[in-house]
Amino acid sequence: MFRILAATTFILAAPAATAQDAAEGEKVFRKCKACHMVGEDAKNRVGPVLTNVVGRPAGSYDDYRYSSSMEEAGEAGLVWDEESIFEYLADPRAFLRSYLDDPKARAKMTFRLSDAQERRDVIAYLQSLSPEDSAAVAPEAPHAAEVETAATSLCVRNLNTHAHFFAVEARGADRRTATLDPGERLCVDGDTGKTGMVSVFESAEGFEGCSRLVPVGETEDMLRYVDFDRCFWSSNT
Ligand code: HEC
Numbered sequence: 001m002f003r004i005l006a007a008t009t010f011i012l013a014a015p016a017a018t019a020q021d022a023a024e025g026e027k028v029f030r031k032c033k034a035c036h037m038v039g040e041d042a043k044n045r046v047g048p049v050l051t052n053v054v055g056r057p058a059g060s061y062d063d064y065r066y067s068s069s070m071e072e073a074g075e076a077g078l079v080w081d082e083e084s085i086f087e088y089l090a091d092p093r094a095f096l097r098s099y100l101d102d103p104k105a106r107a108k109m110t111f112r113l114s115d116a117q118e119r120r121d122v123i124a125y126l127q128s129l130s131p132e133d134s135a136a137v138a139p140e141a142p143h144a145a146e147v148e149t150a151a152t153s154l155c156v157r158n159l160n161t162h163a164h165f166f167a168v169e170a171r172g173a174d175r176r177t178a179t180l181d182p183g184e185r186l187c188v189d190g191d192t193g194k195t196g197m198v199s200v201f202e203s204a205e206g207f208e209g210c211s212r213l214v215p216v217g218e219t220e221d222m223l224r225y226v227d228f229d230r231c232f233w234s235s236n237t
Pocket of ligand 1: 033034035046053058061066067069113122
């Protein structure tokens with residue numbers, strides 16, 4: 001985790017650096033800390049430990065007493081990924097009711113996070129906490145680009161209508177940058193099972209941009225660039 005965050009700080013070394021999803025998410029996570037712990041010595045509190053929650057079956061952390069609804073959701077096959085956590089955080093009870101198709105389902109988590117950007121950021125932060133040798137991250141629904149991507153390459157593709165300046169990086173590989181015209185792709189090789197990062201910047205000289213943590217083996221599509229801290233990516237729409 002620290003390596004990824006450190007690398008991020010390094011690229012966006014300008015003081016005005018903004019828009020690192022995971023870094024913003026760490027701040028948002030303060031709201032969760034009332035009930036949840038993360039990290040090496042984390043213990044269950046009001047809520048379960050959230051280290052490595054992305055890719056984990058719901059209701060499965062050792063020695064935590066989940067609500068029966070959460071246990072049922074886990075038994076029914078719910079595995080936490082970006083999308084399900086995104087919906088869960090907005091309204092845990094509504095999420096469980098809809099997932100279980102049970103209007104009486106009850107959520108033990110009473111907290112809601114309505115701001116969508118905060119939810120994306122905190123999920124990026126939680127993703128960045130997955131231990132290095134965990135291959136447990138659940139594969140996302142496959143999209144077309146993934147099929148053509150080699151298992152060891154991490155790519156970013158510009159699906160916006162204008163050219164933009166991009167960077168891709170993964171552990172053990174040099175960071176690569178390029179200006180990509182619409183439809184163009186930039187890749188680096190990385191270690192399978194690890195996470196790398198893709199970024200888009202205001203300009204080749206600019207330090208401000210949006211980043212996403214992406215598993216090696218996937219192509220992240222940058223769908224729309226609004227401004228330096230608002231971008232739409234294929235994994236967060
Ligand atoms: C007021 C306490 C509280 C706060 C604040 C809170 N949670 Fe929770 N959370 C819980 C409880 C309690 C559960 C167990 C839910 C159940 O068993 O139904 C839970 C469960 C979860 C789960 C499912 C974990 C699993 O192992 O299945 C996730 C994911 C989660 N919380 C994320 C968050 C995030 C992210 C935040 C901050 C944005 C947050 N929570 C804030 C109390 C809280």
